[in-house]
Amino acid sequence: xxxxxxxxxxxxxxxxxxxxxxxxxxxxxxxxxxxxxxxxxxxxxxxxxxxxxxxxxxxxxxxxxxxxxxxxxxxxxxxxxxxxxxxxxxxxxxxxxxxxxxxxxxxxxxxxxxxxxxxxxxxxxxxxxxxxxxxxxxxxxxxxxxxxxxxxxxxxxxxxxxxxxxxxxxxxxxxxxxxxxxxxxxxxxxxxxxxxxxxxxxxxxxxxxxxxxxxxxxxxxxxxxxxxxxxxxxxxxxxxxxxxxxxxxxxxxxxxxxxxxx
Amino acid sequence: xxxxxxxxxxxxxxxxxxxxxxxxxxxxxxxxxxxxxxxxxxxxxxxxxxxxxxxxxxxxxxxxxxxxxxxxxxxxxxxxxxxxxxxxxxxxxxxxxxxxxxxxxxxxxxxxxxxxxxxxxxxxxxxxxxxxxxxxxxxxxxxxxxxxxxxxxxxxxx
Numbered sequence: 001x002x003x004x005x006x007x008x009x010x011x012x013x014x015x016x017x018x019x020x021x022x023x024x025x026x027x028x029x030x031x032x033x034x035x036x037x038x039x040x041x042x043x044x045x046x047x048x049x050x051x052x053x054x055x056x057x058x059x060x061x062x063x064x065x066x067x068x069x070x071x072x073x074x075x076x077x078x079x080x081x082x083x084x085x086x087x088x089x090x091x092x093x094x095x096x097x098x099x100x101x102x103x104x105x106x107x108x109x110x111x112x113x114x115x116x117x118x119x120x121x122x123x124x125x126x127x128x129x130x131x132x133x134x135x136x137x138x139x140x141x142x143x144x145x146x147x148x149x150x151x152x153x154x155x156x157x158x159x160x161x162x163x164x165x166x167x168x169x170x171x172x173x174x175x176x177x178x179x180x181x182x183x184x185x186x187x188x189x190x191x192x193x194x195x196x197x198x199x200x201x202x203x204x205x206x207x208x209x210x211x212x213x214x215x216x217x218x219x220x221x222x223x224x225x226x227x228x229x230x231x232x233x234x235x236x237x238x239x240x241x242x243x244x245x246x247x248x249x250x251x252x253x254x255x256x257x258x259x260x261x262x
Numbered sequence: 263x264x265x266x267x268x269x270x271x272x273x274x275x276x277x278x279x280x281x282x283x284x285x286x287x288x289x290x291x292x293x294x295x296x297x298x299x300x301x302x303x304x305x306x307x308x309x310x311x312x313x314x315x316x317x318x319x320x321x322x323x324x325x326x327x328x329x330x331x332x333x334x335x336x337x338x339x340x341x342x343x344x345x346x347x348x349x350x351x352x353x354x355x356x357x358x359x360x361x362x363x364x365x366x367x368x369x370x371x372x373x374x375x376x377x378x379x380x381x382x383x384x385x386x387x388x389x390x391x392x393x394x395x396x397x398x399x400x401x402x403x404x405x406x407x408x409x410x411x412x413x414x415x416x417x418x419x420x
Contacts, residue, residue, distance in 0.1 A: 047403075058314070144420035
């Protein structure tokens, strides 16, 4: 059944707010999936090459499922949502659009993002919009492998040698504020909470995320910056040139013949 | 009329047994992907539980199912929907399907979650995990210390 047909989602404001929220989820997954895919052929070992390619495939698949649900609530088919919009229409957090940098940065980002995503999925899984809760439960099982992978690498690099440790610490210092902005509200998020689609507020989710990631970071002696304001903006459509460059490349085939099927 | 619908439903299930996963030699029914088949008049609705929600084979299987079912006389509309109401687990795979995948050379988990990985070639459990990620979302890579062969293992969602 289409989400738009659910009795709990009959208000126009509710539908619009939920569509905006799910769009931010899909955008995060698509853009980070694309970044991960850029490691294909370049990762430090062949296992990671395969791992990042698999994780990329999975994040893009998840993006597609969320774009479909956005389409049920508002306008747009998944391909047009993914490839037919300009940077300012994207609602992903800035962290995921940053170019890959070194392996340390990509690992720190994967670790911080996937833990935040796990908390987000937990909130959706505990929500009262059954089709979304069911979907979130399915995705959570798949994401467990990403969490294991990110943590294994993070722990390894943080404890291997001075150079790897410095790189991980620098990446953490650089990425932390933008990672914490994961929980920046999308437009009219209040209506999403009121609809019951998510079981906890964004502040609660952020607290839970911090607890989880800090327990790992503390264990390997990594520290987060004391002052970390200013990572937000992505959920409101404010992005960096990195996203414009990424979209330009990612959408070039689609733009060459919009609507083409194969 | 009732009789006809029952007959058609049986034909649909029989036809589904001939549709295979494009990435593995196993039918969609043996893999346990089909949750429900509903026949109403000349319309069929198939509800399908994916192993991994992002598996690129899903769309291929949806098309294959559609094409195959439309060959059945008396059916002129087929709708294949994805279902997430219940998770896919190893319990959904038939013993025959499991057998076929072992024969294909995959190490197969049993219905129990925690266990050692058995080499499909020599049967040894002296194996190590090489990569949680493999050539498809549903496979991990291991190595057999006994017969020194790399192993692919069917990986159930966590």
